[in-house]
Amino acid sequence: MMHKLRTRKLFILFNVVLLVIASDGLVLAHDSESLSPRLTPRLQELLRKEMQFIDEASQNILTALVAGSDAQVATLAQQIHDSFILRQSMTPEDKNHLVTVAPEGFVQRDRDFHQVAAELAAAARTGNRALQHQQFGRMIEACSTCHALYASDRFSGFSE
Numbered sequence: 001m002m003h004k005l006r007t008r009k010l011f012i013l014f015n016v017v018l019l020v021i022a023s024d025g026l027v028l029a030h031d032s033e034s035l036s037p038r039l040t041p042r043l044q045e046l047l048r049k050e051m052q053f054i055d056e057a058s059q060n061i062l063t064a065l066v067a068g069s070d071a072q073v074a075t076l077a078q079q080i081h082d083s084f085i086l087r088q089s090m091t092p093e094d095k096n097h098l099v100t101v102a103p104e105g106f107v108q109r110d111r112d113f114h115q116v117a118a119e120l121a122a123a124a125r126t127g128n129r130a131l132q133h134q135q136f137g138r139m140i141e142a143c144s145t146c147h148a149l150y151a152s153d154r155f156s157g158f159s160e
């Protein structure tokens, strides 16, 4: 039983990795412009908090996916969609600052990412496993693509 679970988990991970490799996750390094150094310390802190939250939630989603816990996947994906810690805790001054310093593409990618999380939650609510796997793959792809573009200072794997 455990062995079977581990094999499935590995299989899904393998597919996610393939998807990322096959996708536009391979962004050219010279396109990158790291966001964090341009932010105020307060915004840096908010962004990291949101990232740590979605990092944990997405790992828990993988565990729930391979256990067939649709309800758990739905809850976690919805939490990611609703997170927006960044926006929720932002003052009007913070927002102005972010809009001024963040590249246009960043804001759009952030929006798309939260949209994919909503679609994953919806797939989980209908119990459609194949669609959940697909949306989860898209979500992980959105993480790494954004990091390659806007966080290569933080993730050196994307800086070469």
Ligand code: HEC
Residues within 6 Å of the ligand: 035, 036, 044, 047, 048, 051, 052, 054, 055, 056, 058, 106, 109, 110, 111, 113, 139, 140, 142, 143, 144, 146, 147, 150, 151, 154
């Ligand atoms: C729209 C862009 C974007 C998306 C999408 C995104 N990230 Fe990030 N992430 C960033 C940026 C920018 C940083 C760098 C923050 C810094 O260095 O202060 C970061 C940093 C992180 C960190 C490091 C936090 C720390 O404590 O330094 C983790 C972990 C992380 N992201 C996980 C994820 C995961 C998992 C996903 C997808 C489920 C994801 N991110 C999606 C932009 C994004």
